[in-house]
Amino acid sequence: xxxxxxxxxxVPGEDGKKKEIIRDISLTLEDxxxxxxxxxxxxxxxxxxxxxxxxxxxxxxKIFYNGEDITDLSVTDRAKKGVSFAFQQPVKFxxxxxxxLLRIASGKRLAVGDACRYLSAVGLCARDYIDRELNASLxxxxxxxxxxxxxxxxxxxxxxxxxxxxxxDLWSFNNLIKVFEDMRxxxxxxxxxxxxxxxxxxxxxxxxxxxxGGKVERKGSKEEILPSLLGSASVLNFCTGxxxxxxx
Amino acid sequence: MKFDEIQLRxxxxxxxxxxxxxxxxxxxxDSEAVGxxxxxxxxxxxxxxxxxxxxxxxxxxxxxxxxxxxxMTKSGLKETVYxxxxxxxxxxxxxxxxxxxDNCGTGDSEHDGVHRFFLKKGAKVRxxxxxxxxxxxxGKRILNxxxxxxxxxxxxxxxxxxxxxxxxxTERTTVAKLAAGAKLVVRERLMTHxxxxxxxxxxxxxxxxxxxxxxVSRSVARGTSFQKFDAKITGNAPSYGHTECDSIIMDQxxxxxxxxxxxxxxxxxxxxxxxxxxxxxxxxxKLMTLGLTEQEAEEQxxxxxxR
Numbered sequence: 001x002x003x004x005x006x007x008x009x010x011v012p013g014e015d016g017k018k019k020e021i022i023r024d025i026s027l028t029l030e031d032x033x034x035x036x037x038x039x040x041x042x043x044x045x046x047x048x049x050x051x052x053x054x055x056x057x058x059x060x061x062k063i064f065y066n067g068e069d070i071t072d073l074s075v076t077d078r079a080k081k082g083v084s085f086a087f088q089q090p091v092k093f094x095x096x097x098x099x100x101l102l103r104i105a106s107g108k109r110l111a112v113g114d115a116c117r118y119l120s121a122v123g124l125c126a127r128d129y130i131d132r133e134l135n136a137s138l139x140x141x142x143x144x145x146x147x148x149x150x151x152x153x154x155x156x157x158x159x160x161x162x163x164x165x166x167x168x169d170l171w172s173f174n175n176l177i178k179v180f181e182d183m184r185x186x187x188x189x190x191x192x193x194x195x196x197x198x199x200x201x202x203x204x205x206x207x208x209x210x211x212x213g214g215k216v217e218r219k220g221s222k223e224e225i226l227p228s229l230l231g232s233a234s235v236l237n238f239c240t241g242x243x244x245x246x247x248x
Numbered sequence: 249m250k251f252d253e254i255q256l257r258x259x260x261x262x263x264x265x266x267x268x269x270x271x272x273x274x275x276x277x278d279s280e281a282v283g284x285x286x287x288x289x290x291x292x293x294x295x296x297x298x299x300x301x302x303x304x305x306x307x308x309x310x311x312x313x314x315x316x317x318x319x320m321t322k323s324g325l326k327e328t329v330y331x332x333x334x335x336x337x338x339x340x341x342x343x344x345x346x347x348x349x350d351n352c353g354t355g356d357s358e359h360d361g362v363h364r365f366f367l368k369k370g371a372k373v374r375x376x377x378x379x380x381x382x383x384x385x386x387g388k389r390i391l392n393x394x395x396x397x398x399x400x401x402x403x404x405x406x407x408x409x410x411x412x413x414x415x416x417x418t419e420r421t422t423v424a425k426l427a428a429g430a431k432l433v434v435r436e437r438l439m440t441h442x443x444x445x446x447x448x449x450x451x452x453x454x455x456x457x458x459x460x461x462x463x464v465s466r467s468v469a470r471g472t473s474f475q476k477f478d479a480k481i482t483g484n485a486p487s488y489g490h491t492e493c494d495s496i497i498m499d500q501x502x503x504x505x506x507x508x509x510x511x512x513x514x515x516x517x518x519x520x521x522x523x524x525x526x527x528x529x530x531x532x533x534k535l536m537t538l539g540l541t542e543q544e545a546e547e548q549x550x551x552x553x554x555r
Contacts, residue, residue, distance in 0.1 A: 091533075
């Protein structure tokens with residue numbers, strides 16, 4: 001179970017005053033749930049995900065994971081406790097290969113056959129990719145799918161995906177939905193957080209959290225929240241994924 | 249031929265050898281030839297005037313290899329060795345050189361190898377050279393290799409040059425001249441640490457139509473080490489040349505990259521790329537999200553980069 005208590009996050013603004021990105025967010029995510037965080041661009045969704053992973057540290061407030069205060073834990077320690085994070089813009093590496101990353105992610109000397117299984121699950125012909133370097137020779141969509149394959153190979157209790165649909169073509173998108181449906185089915189006592197604007201991703205959610213202006217605007221079951229969202233174009237911005245712009 | 253433990257370790261580091269290699273070889277240890285074998289198609293003879301060997305590879309020789317590793321285990325030795333390779337028309341061979349120095353004493357140990365390659369028409373060579381130093385003595389481990397390659401029409405040479413650890417001071421000079429349709433590929437991997445110094449200079453001349461050269465160096469400078477990468481390609485004909493210096497600096501390391509391109513022909517197409525910087529923060533964070541510590545992440549990034 002993940003719990004955020006009065007989490008605030010601010011950065012120095014251009015005018016010297018502090019700019020509040022997250023304003024006093026308190027949230028609880030029960031085990032066995034798939035939650036989708038949605039909301040307008042610049043509303044603080046990605047920052048919230050980065051705070052949970054430990055990439056950013058809250059200015060104030062606490063984060064608890066399975067009852068333990070993880071607010072001051074490093075990214076590494078949180079990863080070891082079973083938190084995974086799929087980046088909105090996958091990081092490139094010169095020299096490191098797809099298989100290397102899958103092995104690091106799984107934490108063991110993954111057999112090539114197993115690594116291929118994760119790549120196939122995200123719609124990549126594994127044979128063609130396993131020895132490829134994770135560099136600019138791969139397209140944005142390929143990198144994104146490899147990023148998701150790493151999360152699958154980690155098989156942790158809490159998986160966070162920051163706009164997984166960004167940069168993914170339509171064919172892969174169908175695959176992606178299936179990946180999330182499968183993960184949802186096998187969730188048991190784990191949980192999944194997806195940051196997304198996509199209706200079809202919202203549709204696989206148990207719970208939807210709408211973040212706007214650094215605050216939780218609404219939170220509830222898919223049945224409660226989704227109908228109102230679909231009528232509100234200002235909240236759901238379908239173009240964001242294609243633009244590739246980083247959300248804050 | 250018997251090797252002691254240090255010799256064996258050095259041979260393994262520089263030539264992946266666990267004893268006597270297959271095919272033709274010449275093993276030099278502490279300034280003496282300790283083993284040699286010629287084959288039907290590859291003949292190794294000692295030079296008469298200076299220290300070194302001539303290696304003659306017959307035309308059409310295929311799928312054969314030559315190993316010429318050098319190991320130095322005595323402190324204070326200094327030697328210059330001249331090795332000339334004559335590669336016959338249409339031959340296709342692997343040449344593994346390399347030098348390992350173990351210096352536990354106070355005197356500097358230095359090996360300056362001058363390798364010259366003469367590739368006849370259509371000959372192909374894959375040249376692998378590893379340099380390695382070990383030992384806890386105050387004496388320096390110094391390697392100053394000079395590599396010259398002369399490629400006739402349609403000849404191809406790939407050079408893989410690696411120096412990862414333990415060499416205190418090195419000045420590497422590589423000179424190549426390419427005739428029409430000849431092709432040179434260089435992959436250099438270099439890491440310096442502590443107060444080491446490494447200079448790497450390339451001078452590649454594309455003399456014939458359709459000649460091409462691709463010189464890529466990846467390097468890491470740690471500690472207070474210094475590296476200079478100086479790569480020059482001259483295009484005297486319709487030709488293609490590319491040099492790339494891609495470097496990571498750590499600690500107080502310093503790197504100077506000096507691009508040099510000279511086009512003497514309207515259809516010479518030359519390109520240089522150079523990038524120097526520390527390990528990107530997002531790369532470290534990414535690997536930390538997979539459970540690695542910052543130090544482990546650094547190691548993975550560097551190992552991959554220098555692969």
